[in-house]
Amino acid sequence: xxxxxxxxxxxxxxxxxxxxxxxxxxxxxxxxxxxxxxxxxxxxxxxxxxxxxxxxxxxxxxxxxxxxxxxxxxxxxxxxxxxxxxxxxxxxxxxxxxxxxxxxxxxxxxxxxxxxxxxxxxxxxxxxxxxxxxxxxxxxxxxxxxxxxxxxxxxxxxxxxxxxxxxxxxxxxxxxxxxxxxxxxxxxxxxxxxxxxxxxxxxxxxxxxxxxxxxxxxxxxxxxxxxxxxxxxxxxxxxxxxxxxxxxxxxxxxxxxxxxxxxxxxxxxxxxxxxxxxxxxxxxxxxxxxxxxxxxxxxxxxxxxxxxxxxxxxxxxxxxxxxxxxxxxxxxxxxxxxxxxxxxxxxxxxxxxxxxxxxxxxxxxxxxxxxxxxxxxxxxxxxxxxxxxxxxxxxxxxxxxxxxxxxxxxxxxxxxxxxxxxxxxxxxxxxxxxxxxxxxxxxxxxxxxxxxxxxxxxxxxxxxxxxxxxxxxxxxxxxxxxxxxxxxxxxxxxxxxxxxxxxxxxxxxxxxxxxxxxxxxxxxxxxxxxxxxxxxxxxxxxxxxxxxxxxxxxxxxxxxxxxxxxxxxxxxxxxxxx
Numbered sequence: 001x002x003x004x005x006x007x008x009x010x011x012x013x014x015x016x017x018x019x020x021x022x023x024x025x026x027x028x029x030x031x032x033x034x035x036x037x038x039x040x041x042x043x044x045x046x047x048x049x050x051x052x053x054x055x056x057x058x059x060x061x062x063x064x065x066x067x068x069x070x071x072x073x074x075x076x077x078x079x080x081x082x083x084x085x086x087x088x089x090x091x092x093x094x095x096x097x098x099x100x101x102x103x104x105x106x107x108x109x110x111x112x113x114x115x116x117x118x119x120x121x122x123x124x125x126x127x128x129x130x131x132x133x134x135x136x137x138x139x140x141x142x143x144x145x146x147x148x149x150x151x152x153x154x155x156x157x158x159x160x161x162x163x164x165x166x167x168x169x170x171x172x173x174x175x176x177x178x179x180x181x182x183x184x185x186x187x188x189x190x191x192x193x194x195x196x197x198x199x200x201x202x203x204x205x206x207x208x209x210x211x212x213x214x215x216x217x218x219x220x221x222x223x224x225x226x227x228x229x230x231x232x233x234x235x236x237x238x239x240x241x242x243x244x245x246x247x248x249x250x251x252x253x254x255x256x257x258x259x260x261x262x263x264x265x266x267x268x269x270x271x272x273x274x275x276x277x278x279x280x281x282x283x284x285x286x287x288x289x290x291x292x293x294x295x296x297x298x299x300x301x302x303x304x305x306x307x308x309x310x311x312x313x314x315x316x317x318x319x320x321x322x323x324x325x326x327x328x329x330x331x332x333x334x335x336x337x338x339x340x341x342x343x344x345x346x347x348x349x350x351x352x353x354x355x356x357x358x359x360x361x362x363x364x365x366x367x368x369x370x371x372x373x374x375x376x377x378x379x380x381x382x383x384x385x386x387x388x389x390x391x392x393x394x395x396x397x398x399x400x401x402x403x404x405x406x407x408x409x410x411x412x413x414x415x416x417x418x419x420x421x422x423x424x425x426x427x428x429x430x431x432x433x434x435x436x437x438x439x440x441x442x443x444x445x446x447x448x449x450x451x452x453x454x455x456x457x458x459x460x461x462x463x464x465x466x467x468x469x470x471x472x473x474x475x476x477x478x479x480x481x482x483x484x485x486x487x488x489x490x491x492x493x494x495x496x497x498x499x500x501x502x503x504x505x506x507x508x509x510x511x512x513x514x515x516x517x518x519x520x521x522x523x524x525x526x527x528x529x530x531x532x533x534x535x536x537x538x539x540x541x542x543x544x545x546x547x548x549x550x551x552x553x554x555x556x557x558x559x560x561x562x563x564x565x566x567x568x569x570x571x572x573x574x575x576x577x578x
């Protein structure tokens with residue numbers, strides 16, 4: 001492979017040792033990397049595919065406390081999640097923003113008797129539809145957590161409201177006319193999960209310098225003499241890596257990673273969650289700019305969520321074997337369309353409106369016969385010595401079991417503290433309140449926003465700088481400089497709003513190894529339905545000079561990217577094979 005960019009694997013192979021080696025480049029692994037780098041620890045990270053390409057890429061794009069977990073008695077988790085949500089609204093305002101959420105309610109007292117039994121049985125029992133009374137109780141508790149532990153304390157988001165039939169339909173006229181009430185509360189949206197994770201990675205590297213190295217497309221494939229065998233997924237090259245502490249943050253693949261490390265574990269029991277993205281102006285208008293959060297009678301949750309001019313609909317919660325493909329099945333699509341019809345019966349939706357599907361496996365703990373929707377979203381840390389090598393010098397393997405987007409900072413702090421304890425290395429500082437990436441000095445008022453745009457609109461038009469600010473936060477300053485320094489920059493014909501120089505800057509500075517890295521994770525091109533073959537080829541040709549691709553490689557990358565973009569769509573796979 002010819003490339004003009006030094007890979008992360010090359011950096012790890014050049015110095016194959018560190019105090020801590022993190023396996024897994026999802027949000028939890030990256031956040032632990034950042035935390036340890038901020039403590040001055042020599043830390044390395046290896047991700048077998050691209051950063052944020054596994055479970056972390058399949059989220060519902062929300063930062064939330066998990067109000068429905070209250071019924072399972074998970075008060076600690078909900079309190080922590082709400083606290084972390086409030087923190088992210090301050091530290092990552094470029095991507096995490098307040099989200100008004102409305103629950104349509106079709107009964108008054110349903111679930112009131114079942115909920116205490118579910119609480120006492122830790123979530124066991126038959127799911128029941130929740131009525132207004134039960135939802136009201138839950139929202140009162142949720143508000144108390146949201147506002148710092150007191151019902152009248154100072155909080156980050158407004159309190160909930162409950163409205164009756166008439167007012168509910170005045171606010172959302174396309175709602176099912178059978179609705180009896182609506183309850184509206186506030187959580188937070190996560191506009192660009194992958195980009196926020198890349199900001200976390202960037203911050204870790206900046207904090208640690210040459211003592212904080214991270215490699216994508218680098219897999220842990222075994223151990224030898226007490227060291228971890230790391231393999232470049234592209235070239236097959238291997239290096240033996242030494243570390244005192246190994247953090248297994250590989251999410252749903254935690255048990256598989258431990259097997260590669262020589263220790264068979266059965267910690268995980270992940271469930272599959274799928275989503276569809278629709279280009280449907282009427283559905284977008286019907287949401288009134290807010291998320292609709294609806295529970296089916298079987299206890300499953302569906303969300304209808306306006307985002308980036310599209311509507312995101314999810315999610316399912318199904319048992320899944322990691323040996324099987326992770327796809328959004330036709331049955332799941334039918335389920336989503338049926339539930340949209342229950343909530344918004346006047347809005348007609350069909351498969352032709354779908355512009356993107358995605359699906360992933362949640363990193364949940366093993367749960368036996370417990371229904372997937374009621375499995376704890378909490379996390380824990382398991383510890384074991386690394387297999388092989390001399391007993392006195394064996395590394396310790398810390399496995400993260402569970403974890404969710406909202407609590408990534410907190411779970412990373414716990415992992416980092418465990419690693420610091422094993423290293424006898426004191427914590428220098430907390431990550432609480434530390435701005436993340438483009439959230440640093442982000443202008444949160446319109447006046448401040450216009451001042452920032454005017455300050456940076458030197459070589460680019462103000463409208464272009466404004467778009468970059470929305471896309472990258474204050475990291476947009478560096479992106480704008482990269483674009484301005486590119487003499488061949490030009491708007492992309494098949495990816496409106498992006499330019500060739502912008503993509504080249506991302507390819508040169510953000511660990512891009514393949515075209516799908518750009519389409520799926522460095523940009524929103526795929527999410528919004530713009531990753532057509534023509535757009536893919538235009539993007540590949542734009543970044544080819546940076547990555548050393550010839551014409552044959554460009555063609556191969558386009559074909560590969562189309563497979564990855566449509567990986568969750570079995571209909572596309574079937575059609576393309578004909």
